[in-house]
Structure formats: C-alpha cells, structure tokens
Amino acid sequence: MTGDGGTPSGCDPQELRSLFLFEKLTPDQLARLCREGHVERFPAGPVYREGDPAAQLYVLLDGTVVLSRHVGGQDVEVTRASAPGVYAGAFQAYLGDQVPQVYNNSMRVTEPSRFFALPAGTFAAIMHEWFPMAVHLLEGLFFGAKSTQEAIGQRERLLALGSLAAGLTHELGNPAAAAVRATAALRELAGRTPGATGGSEADRLREEALARARTGISPGPVEAADREDAITDRLTDRGVAEAWELAPALVQAGLDADWLDRLAAATPEDEFGAAVLGVSHAVETELLLAEIEDATRRVLDLVGAARQYTQLDRAPYQVTDVHELLDSTLQMLSRRLGAGITVVRDYDRSLPRISALPGELNQVWTNLIDNAAWAIDSTGAGGTLTVRTAREGDRMLVEFRDTGPGVAPEIRERLFDPFFTTKPVGEGTGLGLDISWRIVVDHHHGDLRVESVPGDTRFQVRLPLDSDSPAAASTHESSHEKLSHEKELP
Known part of the structure; x- marks a missing residue:
C-alpha cells in the first residue's frame, strides 16, 4: 500500500513506541x-501539495x-524540522466533514526520509474510538480558536479601514476644497473677460x-x-464657418434660434461670426466649470460622508443627530445596495439629538443595512429597504424594513447568538448581529428586536432619548447575561 508517492516498507511497533x-x-x-x-520512504522532493485531498497522516x-x-503567488516556508515524531498531513481528519479535508500546506523533504503513514479515515x-473525550475537546479548541481569530480579524480590518478612511478624507478633502475655490475664482475671472460682441445689447445677450x-x-x-x-x-x-461645431454648445446652454436672431440684430453683420x-x-x-464644480463638490460630499461615518476625528461620546449617521452610512453603502434596491427614508425630523457613541451606531447601521441588502438580493427580484425613525415614548425607534424572504421562526431566537449566520459559508461570520446587540444594549441601554414575515422583515433599534453618557455608565450586562437576556423576539 502506498500513500502520495513514497515506497512502502514494514512497520515496527517498537519504533512507533x-x-x-x-x-x-x-x-x-x-x-x-x-x-x-505503513512506513513510506521518500527521496528528496515533494510529498504532497497544498489543496490536494488529505489522504494520509x-x-x-x-x-x-x-x-x-502558498501566499501571494509564492511558496512561503513556515516550518522545517528533523525531530522524529513531528507530524503533518491529514491531522484534522477527526473533524470529518465539518471542515474541508484538504492539505492546508505543502510538504517536501530535503533528503531521503521515512514516514509512518496512516490513512485519513483510519x-x-x-x-474517535480511543480518545472520545479528547476529540470533543479538540473540536472545541479548533472551532473556538477559529471563531476568535475571525472576530479579531474582523475588528482589525475595521480599524485598519477606519484609519485608511481617516487618512483619505484628509488627503482628498484639501485638494477637493481647493478645486472648488479655484473653480469659483475662474468663473469670476471668465465673467470679467470682455466679449467680442461690441454693443450693449450684444453684451446683454452674451450675459x-x-x-x-x-x-x-x-x-x-x-x-x-x-x-x-x-x-x-x-x-x-x-456665412458662419463650421456652424455644426458651434451649435451643440449653444443648445446645451439652453439657447435657440430666436436668441440667435436677436444677437444678429444687435451685431454688425461683419462681426456676427466673431460674436457667435x-x-x-x-x-x-x-x-466645463460647472462640470468641474459638480465633480469636486461630489468628492467633498463623499469625504464628508466618510468622515461622518468613521467618526475618527471626533470624541467617542457626543450628542448626535441619528439622521446624519443614517445618511452617511447609506451613502457609504450605496454601491452595495445597487440599482435593484430602492431605498426609502421615512424620517421623523422632529426627533432630538441623543447622547451616543456615533462610531459604534454606524457599525450597527452598517450591519443591519448589509443584512437587509443580502436578504433582498437573495430573492433575485430586487426590493425595497425602508429606513424609518419615530418617537416611542421616551425612546427613539430606528427601523430597517426589507422586502426579502423573511426569517424563519425556528431560527429567529438564534439570530443574535455569536457565530450564528444564515449566509452561505464564506459570506458571513455570524458576528454582525451579536456585535450590534452589544452596542445597542450594553453600550447605549437600548434594545434590538426583529419582526418578520415573508416580504416584511423589520429590525428595530430603540435608543433612550434622554440618557447619561454611555461611556460613563457601567456596562449592565456581561456577555453571559447578554446571551440569556430576552431578545424581545415575537
């Protein structure tokens, strides 16, 4: 029997011991x-390659x-060993189909080498037969470490993105503002340039x-x-030369043949061509100035939205206009929402500003909007996302309503559990709603609920309208309490 290409030989139990x-x-x-x-001998060279089915330990x-x-198109050495007993290959076979059973690295030998090889299934x-308790402990360790790594990785990516956004908004904001000022100055200068029309009526028509x-x-x-x-x-x-080239600009400015006749009447015949x-x-x-001004102002608007979204240039805790936060988040996610999703803003503008951690609330809005977009996209037919604010007694309601397929009753109670997700593998970490819950409940003393039927799913955030600083308030629920706390589900 051979493994991935070696030469088999006899096995000595005492050598294994x-x-x-x-x-x-x-x-x-x-x-x-x-x-x-069995024992296998390999000459110097490859034993197995990363990504191949994991057949042997x-x-x-x-x-x-x-x-x-394999990293960035290159093979990067991660370890080298000569100590008898080191192992590699299908060492995660005990996890079964819970993880892809492929080699997660490539192995080669630098000299003729011998291995004890054991089939992955065996x-x-x-x-499972010899060490059942150890298998359970290893499963918990493996998935716990993996989940922790994903959570930390997501947080690190968010921090890196925030730092990058802060740098970009600063670097883009200054030249964009300068471009707007230069455009205004150039327009004023162009307006003072004398025309070639000669005569007050002609000048008036030019203006x-x-x-x-x-x-x-x-x-x-x-x-x-x-x-x-x-x-x-x-x-x-x-008799004006190249009339077909001049006409489009005049029409784009809203001019017509009647205006042209008036210019002709106010201009000497031999100066008409130069006047036109x-x-x-x-x-x-x-x-062109209007086009430049519009483009630079849109850059400034995006810079402002990014700065509002990241909140990195402001104090963590402040009195905040929730509608500004919602608008900046929607603008930042506009490409994610796409043409197939209609966004409706149903705001109660009479609501007061509230004491909050705006950077964290933006993270909540991002998670809920992204989930709504995913739900709508899953239907393949587009739909509507409605963002609504309203007063409910001494609380502010912020509701995200989508026309997606809805949340099945049997999984509704698990939605806010860490690492639970209904998205396909690779599309979600299961942390978005857990993080949102902690931000709303732990940090802002509010609540987060979901109501759902097919075609009408509503995630509802309720925040106190008059509260002390969340930063100064003590966290009133630990992580354990959070998991056992009623999640206001119907």
Whole structure:
C-alpha cells in the first residue's frame, strides 16, 4: 500500500513506541497502527501539495521535512524540522466533514526520509474510538480558536479601514476644497473677460447665454436635436464657418434660434461670426466649470460622508443627530445596495439629538443595512429597504424594513447568538448581529428586536432619548447575561 508517492516498507511497533505521539499506547494499539498504517520512504522532493485531498497522516521517522504555504503567488516556508515524531498531513481528519479535508500546506523533504503513514479515515476512526473525550475537546479548541481569530480579524480590518478612511478624507478633502475655490475664482475671472460682441445689447445677450448655461437646464434629446438643426441652418445662412461645431454648445446652454436672431440684430453683420464664436467659447467654458464644480463638490460630499461615518476625528461620546449617521452610512453603502434596491427614508425630523457613541451606531447601521441588502438580493427580484425613525415614548425607534424572504421562526431566537449566520459559508461570520446587540444594549441601554414575515422583515433599534453618557455608565450586562437576556423576539 502506498500513500502520495513514497515506497512502502514494514512497520515496527517498537519504533512507533519511541515516538512521542505513540509512547503511551498499548501493545494492541501499536499493533493495530502497524496493521492499518505503513512506513513510506521518500527521496528528496515533494510529498504532497497544498489543496490536494488529505489522504494520509504523516509522522516523521527520520529525515528532514519542510512545510510551506502558498501566499501571494509564492511558496512561503513556515516550518522545517528533523525531530522524529513531528507530524503533518491529514491531522484534522477527526473533524470529518465539518471542515474541508484538504492539505492546508505543502510538504517536501530535503533528503531521503521515512514516514509512518496512516490513512485519513483510519486516523479519524482511531481518534474517535480511543480518545472520545479528547476529540470533543479538540473540536472545541479548533472551532473556538477559529471563531476568535475571525472576530479579531474582523475588528482589525475595521480599524485598519477606519484609519485608511481617516487618512483619505484628509488627503482628498484639501485638494477637493481647493478645486472648488479655484473653480469659483475662474468663473469670476471668465465673467470679467470682455466679449467680442461690441454693443450693449450684444453684451446683454452674451450675459443671458452665460446665465442660462449656469442654470444647468438643457432641452431633452428630441428638442435638442431640433434646436441644433435650426441653429446650424441660421449660422450657415449667415456665412458662419463650421456652424455644426458651434451649435451643440449653444443648445446645451439652453439657447435657440430666436436668441440667435436677436444677437444678429444687435451685431454688425461683419462681426456676427466673431460674436457667435465668442459666445460659444464662453458658454463652453461655463459648462466645463460647472462640470468641474459638480465633480469636486461630489468628492467633498463623499469625504464628508466618510468622515461622518468613521467618526475618527471626533470624541467617542457626543450628542448626535441619528439622521446624519443614517445618511452617511447609506451613502457609504450605496454601491452595495445597487440599482435593484430602492431605498426609502421615512424620517421623523422632529426627533432630538441623543447622547451616543456615533462610531459604534454606524457599525450597527452598517450591519443591519448589509443584512437587509443580502436578504433582498437573495430573492433575485430586487426590493425595497425602508429606513424609518419615530418617537416611542421616551425612546427613539430606528427601523430597517426589507422586502426579502423573511426569517424563519425556528431560527429567529438564534439570530443574535455569536457565530450564528444564515449566509452561505464564506459570506458571513455570524458576528454582525451579536456585535450590534452589544452596542445597542450594553453600550447605549437600548434594545434590538426583529419582526418578520415573508416580504416584511423589520429590525428595530430603540435608543433612550434622554440618557447619561454611555461611556460613563457601567456596562449592565456581561456577555453571559447578554446571551440569556430576552431578545424581545415575537
């Protein structure tokens, strides 16, 4: 019997007993290992590759092994060992189908080496038969460590994202603001540039053209095409060269053939072409300035939303307008929401500002909006996300309502448990609602509820309208209390 490419040979129970893994086994257990396993010899070179099905557990008898991981397109060495008894390969086989049973690294030997090889299925059966309690402890250790690593990793990514956003908002905000100021100054300078029309009526018509361009109101496609034809004909009749190039800018500024006739009446015939050309250039300049100004202001709006969202340049605890937080979060997640999701804001603007930790509330809004978007996307038909605020006695209600498939009654009570998720593997950590619960209940003394029927799911956050500083208040629920606390589920 061979494993992944080695040469098989006999197995000596006494040699196995000399290894730290097997030194406490009974003679019968050692005999079983030798019956169901075997010794393999490998020349210098690869033994198995990362990602291949994990078929064998390898225990080094003699030689040198090197383990590596594939990172960023390169194989990175993670360990090198020559001590008899070190092991690699299918050492997670006892977890069964709870984890993908593939080699999580690549192994090679740097010199001719011998291994005791045990098939993955045999290793799993022996572990469950000989060490049932140890298997349960190892499962708990494995998944607990994995969950902790995911939670810490998510938190570290959020902190890194926040730091990056803070740096970007600072770096982008200054040049964007400078661009807005420069655009305004350039528009003022362009407005003072003397025209080529000569004559007060012609100057007045030029200013009228610029004023129309500043409004940003232009005709629809059909009317624009008709106006372009009419203006091109007028200009051609009056001998203006390249009339077809001048017409689009004039039409985009909202001008028509009637305006052109008035300009012709106010301008000497031999100066008409220069007058039209001057107005066309002035209008194009104004339109470009408006485009630049609109783009830079949108950059400033995004910078402001990012700064509001991260809250990294503000005190952790402050009196906060919840609607500003909701708007900044919706703007930050606009790409995630996509064209298939209609967002409705149903705000009670009469609600007062509240004492809160705005950065943490933004995290709650992010989790709830992302979950709603995922639910709507799962239908494949789009839908509506309604964000509503209202007063309920001495509390503020913030409700996120989606038209997704709903939450099944049998899993509703587990929604806020850590690491529970209804999303496919790889799409959710199961921490979003747990974190949201802690922020709302522990840090803000509010509550978080869910009501759901197919087509109408509502996550409801209730926050005190008049409360002491959450930062100064003591946390009134430990993590254990949180898990046993009633979650206000219907």
